[in-house]
Amino acid sequence: xxxxxxxxxxxxxxxxxxxxxxxxxxxxxxxxxxxxxxxxxxxxxxxxxxxxxxxxxxxxxxxxxxxxxxxxxxxxxxxxxxxxxxxxxxxxxxxxxxxxxxxxxxxxxxxxxxxxxxxxxxxxxxxxxxxxxxxxxxxxxxxxxxxxxxxxxxxxxxxxxxxxxxxxxxxxxxxxxxx
Amino acid sequence: xxxxxxxxxxxxxxxxxxxxxxxxxxxxxxxxxxxxxxxxxxxxxxxxxxxxxxxxxxxxxxxxxxxxxxxxxxxxxxxxxxxxxxxxxxxxxxxxxxxxxxxxxxxxxxxxxxxxxxxxxxxxxxxxxxxxxxxxxxxxxxxxxxxxxxxxxxxxxxxxxxxx
Numbered sequence: 001x002x003x004x005x006x007x008x009x010x011x012x013x014x015x016x017x018x019x020x021x022x023x024x025x026x027x028x029x030x031x032x033x034x035x036x037x038x039x040x041x042x043x044x045x046x047x048x049x050x051x052x053x054x055x056x057x058x059x060x061x062x063x064x065x066x067x068x069x070x071x072x073x074x075x076x077x078x079x080x081x082x083x084x085x086x087x088x089x090x091x092x093x094x095x096x097x098x099x100x101x102x103x104x105x106x107x108x109x110x111x112x113x114x115x116x117x118x119x120x121x122x123x124x125x126x127x128x129x130x131x132x133x134x135x136x137x138x139x140x141x142x143x144x145x146x147x148x149x150x151x152x153x154x155x156x157x158x159x160x161x162x163x164x165x166x167x168x169x170x171x172x173x174x175x176x177x178x179x
Numbered sequence: 180x181x182x183x184x185x186x187x188x189x190x191x192x193x194x195x196x197x198x199x200x201x202x203x204x205x206x207x208x209x210x211x212x213x214x215x216x217x218x219x220x221x222x223x224x225x226x227x228x229x230x231x232x233x234x235x236x237x238x239x240x241x242x243x244x245x246x247x248x249x250x251x252x253x254x255x256x257x258x259x260x261x262x263x264x265x266x267x268x269x270x271x272x273x274x275x276x277x278x279x280x281x282x283x284x285x286x287x288x289x290x291x292x293x294x295x296x297x298x299x300x301x302x303x304x305x306x307x308x309x310x311x312x313x314x315x316x317x318x319x320x321x322x323x324x325x326x327x328x329x330x331x332x333x334x335x336x337x338x339x340x341x342x343x
Contacts, residue, residue, distance in 0.1 A: 020317075022269050023268055025268040028263055028267075029267060029268060032264075036199055039195075083229060
């Protein structure tokens with residue numbers, strides 16, 4: 001039969017004046033209360049930052065970049081949340097239209113990093129190359145806008161280049177995705 | 180792999196939250212605290228599971244949480260410092276001062292958000308009828324309030340005990 005390990009019972013819990021053994025440590029508890037106050041202050045800061053959009057989905061997260069000749073502007077959220085849908089919209093004016101068509105170039109990161117799932121309106125054609133995708137839209141009347149529905153699969157920093165055609169000057173929208 | 184890290188993060192984050200939210204008498208969960216338990220549980224579930232609804236993911240996350248809990252319990256048993264950090268120490272709520280008067284520890288009561296009615300609840304549980312029947316009251320690490328009967332009630336079967 002195996003031997004059961006035993007140890008004598010000692011007064012290991014603090015006992016004062018032969019009274020009830022409580023084991024209170026008020027100095028430790030006061031230090032803990034100080035720590036709690038710091039944690040609560042930190043929580044309040046987190047909530048305020050979140051309301052402001054520092055973690056996405058708020059005013060601080062909204063951003064816009066415009067090309068030098070103002071023919072193209074991009075509205076997006078500079079801070080996105082992983083697995084959360086959002087919209088990136090590109091507005092183009094007459095300067096971006098040639099022969100009744102507008103070509104929009106977006107870099108690969110829009111699909112691979114930010115998880116572009118759908119384009120509204122549907123492009124007439126799509127061409128792959130130059131490190132991204134070029135969409136062609138038939139246009140009757142400028143200005144017009146293209147919306148990309150995004151749902152980033154994971155966290156990270158994703159710079160997205162957007163241009164009115166593969167050779168045109170690009171604007172860069174830098175998007176941070178939080179977990 | 181990401182799901183395992185999410186499970187570990189969720190576990191340790193909730194341990195911190197529950198510790199910071201504070202001890203309340205265990206059998207006195209108010210409706211507010213029920214809301215807290217279910218709401219935090221639901222929100223944590225959403226973030227932990229994400230869009231991975233497979234049985235494999237659920238199994239791995241449950242195993243990860245079990246492992247985290249076992250490790251925490253093992254470390255807690257090994258380290259008194261960690262045990263204090265995780266559970267705190269018992270706290271005296273009511274005691275007998277040098278002049279023999281029974282006094283409330285108002286700082287402890289306020290910081291632990293405990294009222295005299297919570298102590299009386301525990302007193303009634305021990306068959307004590309009024310606060311005068313309580314010699315001292317202690318908030319235990321698990322949130323229970325232990326009460327020691329006063330000498331007044333000792334004549335009715337209690338003992339004469341003081342706590343400091």
